[in-house]
Amino acid sequence: xxxxxxxxxxxxxxxxxxxxxxxxxxxxxxxxxxxxxxxxxxxxxxxxxxxxxxxxxxxxxxxxxxxxxxxxxxxxxxxxxxxxxxxxxxxxxxxxxxxxxxxxxxxxxxxxxxxxxxxxxxxxxxxxxxxxxxxxxxxxxxxxxxxxxxxxxxxxxxxxxxxxxxxxxxxxxxxxxxxxxxxxxxxxxxxxxxxxxxxxxxxxxxxxxxxxxxxxxxxxxxxxxxxxxx
Numbered sequence: 653x654x655x656x657x658x659x660x661x662x663x664x665x666x667x668x669x670x671x672x673x674x675x676x677x678x679x680x681x682x683x684x685x686x687x688x689x690x691x692x693x694x695x696x697x698x699x700x701x702x703x704x705x706x707x708x709x710x711x712x713x714x715x716x717x718x719x720x721x722x723x724x725x726x727x728x729x730x731x732x733x734x735x736x737x738x739x740x741x742x743x744x745x746x747x748x749x750x751x752x753x754x755x756x757x758x759x760x761x762x763x764x765x766x767x768x769x770x771x772x773x774x775x776x777x778x779x780x781x782x783x784x785x786x787x788x789x790x791x792x793x794x795x796x797x798x799x800x801x802x803x804x805x806x807x808x809x810x811x812x813x814x815x816x817x818x819x820x821x822x823x824x825x826x827x828x829x830x831x832x833x834x835x836x837x838x839x840x841x842x843x844x845x846x847x848x849x850x851x852x853x854x855x856x857x858x859x860x861x862x863x864x865x866x867x868x869x870x871x872x873x874x875x876x877x878x879x880x881x882x
Contacts (some may be wrong), residue, residue, distance in 0.1 A: 655682055655864070656683040656684070656685055656686075657685060657686040657688075657720065657817070657818070657850050658682070658683065658684035658707055658719070658720050658818070658850075658852075659683050659684075659717070659718070659719045659720075660680050660681060660682045660683075660684075660706075660707075660716065660717070660718050660872055661681055661716055661717045661718075662679050662680075662681065662715060662716035662717065663677055663679065663680040663681075663682075663703075663706065663713045663715070663717075663718060664677055664679055664680075664713060664714050664715035664716055665677040665699070665702055665703075665706065665711070665713055665714055666714050668735045674700045675712040675873065676702045676873050677699050677702060677703060677706075677713075677873045678872075678873045678874050679715075679874075680703065680716070680873075680874070680875055681875075682868075682875060684707075684776075684852065684872055685850075686848075686850055686852065687844070687849075687850055688829050688850055688851070688865055688866060689840070689844040689850075689851045689853070689863070689864045689865045689866070690851065690852045690853065690857055690864055690865070690866050690867075690868065691843070691853050691854075691860065691861035691863075691864035691865060691866070691868070692704065692755075692852065692853065692854045692855070692870060693854075693855060693858075693861055693868070693869045693870070694870035694871060695713070696856075698871060698872060698873065699870050699872075699873040700854040700870050701822055701854055703870065704802070704820050704822055704852060704854050706718060706821060707720070707818070708737065708741045708743060708818070708820040708851060709725050709728075709733050709736060709737040709740075709741060710737070712726055713726050716790075717783035720740065720817065720818065721740070721817055722878075723736065723740075724725070735792045737765050738763065738767075738814070739814070739816070739817075739834070740816055740817040740818060741816050741817070741818050741819075741820060742763075742810075742811030742812055742814070742816035742818070742820070743811055743820055743821075743822075744804070744807050744808055744811050744819065744821040744822070744824045745807065745821075745822050746822060746823040746824065746826040746827050747825075747827055748776040748787065748795070748800075748803045748804055748806070748807045748827075749807065750795040750803055750806060750807060750810075751795075752794065752795050752796060753794070754794065755791065755792050755793060755794055756782065756787060756790050756791050756792070756793055756794075756795075756798070756806045756809075757778050757779075757782065757791040757792065758783050759795070759806055759807075759810055759811070760778045760782060760806060760809045760810045760813050761774055761775075761778045762810060763810060763813055763814045764777060764778070764813060764814060766881065767814065777813050777814075778791075778809075778813060779791075781809035781810070781812050781813040782806075782809050784809065784812065784843075784847075785805040785806070785809045785839060786805065786839075787802060787805050787806060788810065790802060792807075799832070800827060800828050800829075800832060801828055801832030801835055801836060803853050804824060804827075804828065804832075804836050805836070805839065808824075808836070808839060808840070808843070812843065812847070816849075817850070818849075818850050818851075818852065819840075819843065819849050819850065819851045819852070820851075820852050820853075821851060821852070822841050822853075822854045823854055823855060823856065824840070824853060824855075825837060825855070825857060825860050826837055826855075826856070826857075828829070833857070833859075834858065837860055837863045839855070840863065841863055844865075851864075
């Protein structure tokens with residue numbers, strides 16, 4: 653049996669909206685195994701991105717336990733959580749979030765500036781990451797000189813360059829046409845299968861979800877029938 657890399661037990665998340673306190677997640681129980689490619693689906697407002705942000709350490713749960721690789725991340729201080737996130741999580745967003753004045757290689761290098769790697773080591777890692785996503789020949793190009801699909805490939809290289817435990821993707825194909833979306837999904841499958849990276853992807857797209865090894869559907873902050881699913 654594969655190892656549970658991510659374990660959520662009784663996860664509850666609430667937000668304050670005006671004078672109302674709204675509960676977004678209702679006692680989520682879930683295990684995600686090492687090497688999985690999980691697609692999280694559901695209508696807008698179902699809590700998909702909230703759940704992804706909790707797993708990625710961007711936000712905190714109000715109740716419950718959340719463990720990643722044995723680390724109870726909801727017990728960490730803000731500084732400890734930031735350090736844990738930098739070491740363990742690679743993020744891919746819908747709109748790339750690249751720095752417009754930096755080249756592709758400089759954008760990919762950004763996560764490594766918080767490490768103790770030498771300049772030569774950083775350069776080697778950046779080169780390997782760009783080669784993995786097929787953009788070694790675009791290393792000196794700035795985002796405006798790249799297509800949307802190429803920008804997303806740079807974002808994926810940036811997410812992978814520090815060799816994270818977990819890759820979290822929030823609508824990674826949502827801003828792309830179908831052809832470019834398929835290329836990005838091909839790349840994510842390669843990263844999952846050949847690099848053995850665990851991937852959690854939020855998507856509205858059923859075709860994108862079909863690329864995952866498992867699909868879960870959130871419904872009003874609940875995962876019907878998914879409690880501790882294998």
